[in-house]
Structures are given as C-alpha cells and as structure tokens.
Amino acid sequence: MAFLKRSPWILHYDASSCNGCDIEVLACLTPLYDVERFGIINTGNPKHADILLITGGINEQNRPVVKNLYEQMPEPKVVVAIGACAATGGIFRECYNIAGGVDKVIPVDVYVPGCAARPEQIIDGVVKALGILEEKRMKMTGEAQAKKEPRLAAEAGEGR
C-alpha cells in the first residue's frame, strides 16, 4: 500500500441490495478486518467522503438519491460497486423495479464481484479504488498547475 498517502473516507449507501453485502462492508470496519488501521473511516456525510461504496441494483426510488450523493461528493472521487447486484443486477436483474447495475446511473470505477462479496474482496476493491483516486488527484493537480502557470507568468511580466 505504498500509494496510501492519506486517509480515504468512505460513504456507504445501500441501493436496493439484500443487506448481505452491506453487513460485509460493515464487517470490514470491525476488529477482524479493521480497515481503520489504514485510516479508512466510514462517514455518513457525502461532503467528507472520497470513496462511494454502493451495493445493490438501484431501484427507481433510489435513482435520484444515488445521483444526489454522487454529486455532493467533492472531486476527486471514486465509486466502487459491491456485489453481483451492483455490477449487473445479479439475481434480481429480472425484477420489474431494478435498473440493473450502478453504472446505469453513475460512473463506476471498480467492480467487486460476489454474492455476497467477502470482506477480503471488498478491501481489495477499495485498495484498487485508492490507486484510481490517486491518479485522478494527480490529473487534477496537474491541470490546476497548468492553469496556474500562464497566469503566474503574466503576473511576473506585469511586475517587471
């Protein structure tokens, strides 16, 4: 975990899953797996979160909630879809009220398979997401630098 430079905070939302993956997400935070030793904390506030963990296949009533949560999170952010339902709709894909996968509503960076996904898999998915988060951060800071530099050059020119 060499690239783990800071403490990523997690926002977890249950978008029409069966609870199986959700309790495994919570199990990651408790003594046996204890991701808090890496500085990973489950926050309830989207404005504080870097990583969005979503379980379940998203039903019609959840669609605006998921979008809203995603939009409230500050950039850079990554989305991890946990479980078979979040990837494709899973066993519920033929149900009339299931959109069939988180990527139908918001962009997804990492898919964690399994029904229910095991805590080890979820941690692995989050570690993958951290790599992507770092990439996005680098890209953002790079762009900011590029925007800043011409201005700096111009200011320097005025000063002369």
Place this chain on the structure above:
Amino acid sequence: MSKRIVVPFGPQHPVLPEPIHLDLVLEDELVVDVVPSIGYIHRGLEQLVQKREFTEYVYVAERICGICSFIHALCYCQGIEHIMKIDVPDRARYLRTIWSECSRLHSHLLWLGLFADGMGFENLFMRSWQLRESVLDVFEDTTGGRVIQGTCKVGGVRRDIGQEKLDEMHRTLDSFEEQCRDLGGVFLNDETVKYRLQGLGVISKDDAYALGAAGPTLRGSGVAVDHRETGYAAYGDLGFKPVVETAGDCYARCAVRVRELYSSIDLIRRAIEEMPEGSIDVKVKGTPDGEYFSRAEQPRGEVVHYLRGDGTKHLVRARIRTPTLANIPALVKMLPGAQLADVPVIVLSIDPCISCTER
C-alpha cells in the same frame, strides 16, 4: 405553542445501514408526529416466482434479506414441503434448527453492535461484532458462505455437518456462551446504557398487540408470542419457552434480544446432543399444487410466506409478510414525545430490516 418544523430523517443517515425515510414533525426538540415512507429497496421479488422454478426460488428467498437469509429459505421450503406433502428427514430438521439459531445469534449480535453504535458506545459495537465473527466462522465451516448460506432446499438440506465438527461446535459453545454473557452483562447492567435506554420509546402491551407488532418488539412489551413454540423444524422436540420482558421500553427490547442469545445457545447445544442419524434430504417429485401460509420466527419476529401453486413448476403467487413491516406502526406510536436526539436509538430498537420489509 412553538412553531412546528419537519425534519427529514434518511434515506441516507449515519445510523441507518439501510435506507428508510421518516418525516419527523418537531416542536422545538420534541417529536410530535412521524410520517414514514418506504420503497427504497423494493425490488419486486414476489413477482419473480413466475419466472423462477419453485426449487430455484429458494435462492431468491434467501436473498430477500441477507441477515435472516437462512430463515427466509427455511420458511419458503417448509411452505412448499407442506403443499407437496414431503416429509423431511429428522436429521435435516435438526440441522435446520442449528443453522436457524446460528442465524439468530449472528443477527442479534449484529443488532446489539449497531444499537451500541446508535447510542454512541463505540467500544461495545466493536466487541459485539468481534463476537459475531465466531458465529460467521461456524457458518463458513459448515456451509461455505458467511452471510448467504445456500444450504436449505426443498426436501431437506444440501450439506451435512460431520460428527467431528458437531463435537467441536459443542465444545466451543461453553466459551462462546461465557463471552456472550460478558457482553450481555454490559448491555443489561451498565449504568450509562440503562440511563440512555430505560423509559425511552415505551409501548404498552395492549398497543403493541393491537398494532400487530412482532418479535422482540412485542415480547419486550410482555406479550409471550414466539412462533418457535408451534414446533416447526426441531423446536417441537427440543421444547422452547419464549423470552419475555414487561417494561416495553428500549431497554426491555434490548434485554429480550440479549436473553435470546442465551436461549439460542441452549437450543444449539441440545440440538447437537440429540442429533439423529440418517439421510439429510428426500427426492422431490412432482410440482406444488395448492396453497399454504408458511410461518417461521425470524430474529425480528414472525415471517409469513403465502405460496400458491397450480401444478406447474412456477408458483402462481407468493406473498411475504415480514416482521419489520409489522413493527413500523408500533414505531410510529413510540416516537411522539421523544427528543430528536433519541430518535436514532428508538428507530434501531425495533431492529429495522428494510430489505425484508420492501422485498
């Protein structure tokens, strides 16, 4: 009178692992009215019986809820077995009882942890979940899955537990019970926990009964209704007395669940001791033709699966009534009069399982 304001609670809220929405009508800090709205996890599982064969639907029934998954599958299988007049072998009935009680242990420990988290007792949350992992280890050893087991099937169970493993489980039960009593002691005797819970969210015996509450919510108010008394699976052979508390507050509901941990351990111990020899399943021939209300006791209360078949391999109708749905009217009755800060604790005290509720 001060001005009334409406505070939305949920669907995404720090104490709720699952989405439910409550509109809390407040006068200053005091809750005067509650309007619940659900539907965030509705998937339409009841209609799926028309697309899945009746033997395949067991997998879907398990995934109605990931916490009480085994008991959902058990309830569905018992319904089909009753319609098709299948006699399940004794050993399968005992194995089902052991797994049901393990489900109850893991569900109650999970709830105790979330409840402790809800009232701000982080340490207790971690300890409950640590203890829960040893139940999940048993699940993983005996079925291969941690939360979704996939062992129950129409006509019996899919896996046997060998004598060696049964002996090992029996041996470890003593130390497990000691740890549970340690943990339960904190919930029942700690002054801060008592101060936080006693007298909070009170519902009277008559109200709880009239509103159709189920499970620990009902038993915490002094009504001795537990569906295990009717003796499905092996409960009839093992004998069973429901756990009852009379105060009707959050503390009583918590105490019911803590004491149910002990009674579940006792049931598992006796089921292992009296485990009969023999086969674990019978071959299923034909298709279900008829209807039945199948009932079982979940950790949260009584679950009802209504199943109707017309002689084809797909059922015509399934209707599932889950305990949390039954407990929401009781919750709406409990909340008025409480402080806003106590709302999360009262909501958690009915052990809401929204995946079950909305299916």
